[in-house]
Amino acid sequence: MPEIHVAKLAQFADGERRIVAHEGKEIGVFHWQGKFYAYENLCVHQGGPACEGVMMHKVEDVIAPDKTWSGQKFSKDEIHFVCPWHGYEYDLKTGECAADRKLKLKSFEVVKRGEDVYVVA
């Protein structure tokens, strides 16, 4: 399996993403909270560039103990990236579609070698 160079580690800050191409396939590589994640840049919906959109924390309802709704908040843990075509959201740590977790982007292994980051295509 070929290893595709993504970036120098020092130039790939936490919270950023890179898109690399290999033999007609595009792969989005995310650096998030010290870990790397990589998925095919192809939305399960209509084929949009799913990895190129904004990264947003999951929105959650706040339900009080008495079952009343008291507002909304951003999750502290779950971060999504959003396909810029239509807004399909994906869990950055799993590649699962947030609205239907049966749907999932193809994932790739990311490896660090010395000062460089590679994705195994």
Add this chain to the structure above:
Amino acid sequence: MELPLSDFRRMAVEEFDTSKLLAHAAKQAADRNYKGFPIVDVDSHHYESEAIDEILEYMDDPVLQQLARSARQASAKSVGVLPSGVGYQDMGGRVMRYSTRGMEKTPAGTQRDISLARRWMDAIGINIAVMFPTPMLQLGLHPQVEVEVALARAYNRWLCERVLAHEQRIRSMLYLPFNDSEASYKMVQEFGGKPGVVGFMVTSARYRPVHHNSYMKTYALMEEMNLPLAFHAGYNWEDRTVGLMNQFISVHALGFVFYNMVHLANWVMNGIPERFPKLKVLWVESGLAWVPFMMQRFDNEYMMRSSEAPALKKMPSDYMRDMFYSSQPMEMTDMAMLEQTFRMLKADTQLLYSSDYPHWDFDLPSTIYDLPFLDEQAKRNILGGNAMRVFNMTLP
């Protein structure tokens, strides 16, 4: 530009380029050989608000023009005289092109709307696009009828002279100021024969019943001129019933169907199709799932209460199958239901592909082309052939 994100983060955006955004769509078009047959998009949009200074040059009434220019100056990003409507079409910035499209560069000397349309049409694989405005979809809710009339005429003049006259790949069904039936009639008289005008469009979000007698001479004129009439869906969160819903997803999902359901009910139950049998009617941007619902609901009641719809000579669903429907936003989560929907509305001849680009829920031609239950001819009919026939179009 910096986009606001969750957790107080921000995302820097340096540029916006339609061709780059739609690179995957261009690959789809090449893979499926769309160049082998015509594709007509019967519902696309531009943002007339970005050309509003030019449009206002075409407004005749000096007082309204000054009023509109002043309102525009006070709020540079809005049209000023338009009802804005609360809403979150951009999904809180998740669909980034809403915020960033203003950064896109276009060549000097060509109308910006034409340059942008050519880019997305080329990427998606569209030969001809019927283009509609965006903020003006709310204009039917304006409390001042004279403002709807003045802005509609200014827009129609601007569109004909600055856009349609210079790009034959762009056509339009012009805005009818439907809250003034006499002005609507005059609009058809004045603009019905202009190059690039393929019909007229009523924005559905409004409070005028389509069966009112004052509209009959306009329908008759359009029938005589062989110009289709479209009802373009829209939401209105200010409506008291719609206002019961607290989330925009609900307002959008139901709101974009609600007014068209009401108008279609009035259209059929009052026997308008019997009065104007050759007038082509097109229902735009309500998706398709509502059509079988309306057919079943009205057929069932008509069997018991036909005395309340005495003008009908066949079942309500038969009249509905004589009408035309634009495809987007096509409900695609249950293929078996979608196949039945296609059967019920006679999609092979009555369904017209639409993208709704650049809006958030646009559909690519592949949404039709990849359907497993259509043969090649049906795909081509829906993607372009039906529209070419309905609008008497030829490729430029």
